[in-house]
Amino acid sequence: MGRNNSGEIAGVFESLSNECSRLRLMRIIDEYLSRNQASLEAYENARRLMPSGNTRSALYWQPFPLCMRRGEGSHIWDVDGNKRVDFNYNNTTLILGHNHPKVIEAVTEQLTRGTVLGASTETEPRLAEEILGRLGSADRIRFTPTGTEANMQALRVARAYTGKPLIAKCLGGYHGSWDAVPTTPDAVDIPQPVKDNTVYFPYNDPEEAEALVKKHKDELAAMVVEPTMRDMTPRPEFLETLREVTADNDVLLVFDEVISFRLGYRGAQGYYGVSPDMTAIGKIIGGGFPVGAYASTDECMGPLQIPDATLPEVASPRLGFSGTFNAHPLAMTAGLTVMREMKPERYDDLAVMGEMMRMGLRKAFIEEGVRPFVGGAGSLFFVSWTDKEVIDHESSLTADRGLFNIFNLGMMNRGVFILGHPNVSVVQRREDIRAAVEAARETVREMKPLIRERAPNLRS
Numbered sequence: 387m388g389r390n391n392s393g394e395i396a397g398v399f400e401s402l403s404n405e406c407s408r409l410r411l412m413r414i415i416d417e418y419l420s421r422n423q424a425s426l427e428a429y430e431n432a433r434r435l436m437p438s439g440n441t442r443s444a445l446y447w448q449p450f451p452l453c454m455r456r457g458e459g460s461h462i463w464d465v466d467g468n469k470r471v472d473f474n475y476n477n478t479t480l481i482l483g484h485n486h487p488k489v490i491e492a493v494t495e496q497l498t499r500g501t502v503l504g505a506s507t508e509t510e511p512r513l514a515e516e517i518l519g520r521l522g523s524a525d526r527i528r529f530t531p532t533g534t535e536a537n538m539q540a541l542r543v544a545r546a547y548t549g550k551p552l553i554a555k556c557l558g559g560y561h562g563s564w565d566a567v568p569t570t571p572d573a574v575d576i577p578q579p580v581k582d583n584t585v586y587f588p589y590n591d592p593e594e595a596e597a598l599v600k601k602h603k604d605e606l607a608a609m610v611v612e613p614t615m616r617d618m619t620p621r622p623e624f625l626e627t628l629r630e631v632t633a634d635n636d637v638l639l640v641f642d643e644v645i646s647f648r649l650g651y652r653g654a655q656g657y658y659g660v661s662p663d664m665t666a667i668g669k670i671i672g673g674g675f676p677v678g679a680y681a682s683t684d685e686c687m688g689p690l691q692i693p694d695a696t697l698p699e700v701a702s703p704r705l706g707f708s709g710t711f712n713a714h715p716l717a718m719t720a721g722l723t724v725m726r727e728m729k730p731e732r733y734d735d736l737a738v739m740g741e742m743m744r745m746g747l748r749k750a751f752i753e754e755g756v757r758p759f760v761g762g763a764g765s766l767f768f769v770s771w772t773d774k775e776v777i778d779h780e781s782s783l784t785a786d787r788g789l790f791n792i793f794n795l796g797m798m799n800r801g802v803f804i805l806g807h808p809n810v811s812v813v814q815r816r817e818d819i820r821a822a823v824e825a826a827r828e829t830v831r832e833m834k835p836l837i838r839e840r841a842p843n844l845r846s
Contacts, residue, residue, distance in 0.1 A: 529717075543664070557778070759776050
């Protein structure tokens with residue numbers, strides 16, 4: 387298998403006893419190797435300098451990740467010159483696609499005025515107004531460099547506002563890389579006293595969520611949830627129950643819309659018709675630059691308000707958050723351009739394209755005699771290699787990660803780039819979707835011996 391073919395792929399290979407299955411897997415890997423020699427060389431060089439050759443774990447896969455050179459519209463090119471249709475867009479970030487001319491023009495003009503200026507700029511309140519105009523649940527907003535920091539500060543504001551210590555979150559929910567919100571309570575790198583301030587409930591389980599809130603209401607500052615948890619969609623009444631029980635028990639409801647804000651003009655809260663007390667957003671609002679933000683009512687954002695003072699006195703807020711790159715001028719400029727481009731009808735078009743992708747994949751898989759779970763909403767879609775309906779963290783763990791990895795390799799071999807959080811952007815064309823569906827069909831056909839031996843439950 388070679389010294390880089392470890393982890394999930396090696397596990398798949400070792401699980402196969404049928405020679406035909408092993409040969410088919412080797413053929414997929416060998417084709418990937420032959421197409422991506424320059425990426426392999428870049429990876430080997432990076433491994434000398436960084437753990438596993440990268441600084442972003444989500445962009446690592448076996449046997450080695452690709453090294454990209456440029457993007458344009460709905461396509462990306464790697465250092466080997468391979469052109470692929472993109473359905474990843476930096477994990478849902480580029481809703482206008484790569485290198486959009488209006489974004490490039492706006493950012494280039496901003497660069498003539500400077501990169502960072504050590505003070506607020508004119509663009510910052512313009513983007514704030516654009517976003518707040520979409521969020522009926524918020525009066526004020528603050529910007530951060532990342533979605534992680536947006537969630538972190540939002541929950542700290544919630545604690546300061548309520549005077550309560552606990553945070554409730556979904557098992558498996560991801561709200562950034564910080565101590566208070568591990569995806570599961572068994573995280574080995576977080577001290578137990580920190581973990582004791584977080585309580586968990588299953589996504590899509592309104593009864594469990596309601597019981598948790600009522601049990602901890604006197605200590606619970608906020609409940610944070612992704613309206614679509616990664617790619618899973620909420621069952622009827624789930625979000626509505628969260629809204630009702632938190633409101634009835636003086637607990638703030640925080641929507642993490644770092645990903646799901648792309649579902650509609652008013653984000654997932656507009657898409658599903660449920661308004662939170664506080665919203666964390668990111669990704670698409672930065673136009674391809676690092677960004678995050680959180681928004682809420684005047685009252686809830688009170689701990690951030692700097693009191694009036696008479697000179698020469700200096701007043702301090704209860705929470706004095708700052709950051710060298712908060713509201714970075716390039717991110718504000720690019721984000722404002724994107725938001726102004728994204729009129730309501732464009733989200734409708736995206737939803738149509740997303741449904742075409744989901745339906746096309748389901749049809750191709752059925753015709754090839756396999757039945758992985760295909761889900762998603764709006765412009766989001768995903769393929770999970772399980773015969774279970776993926777509705778929460780527990781059901782997501784039934785998916786075969788090895789088959790997921792091999793499917794991605796097969797798709798890349800056929801000129802399609804998906805990885806985690808697949809999505810469509812406004813530059814996607816019907817021919818892109820047809821190409822992706824056909825690539826999925828051919829990849830599954832190639833994988834059939836592996837599926838038959840490793841996951842016979844996926845055969846229909």
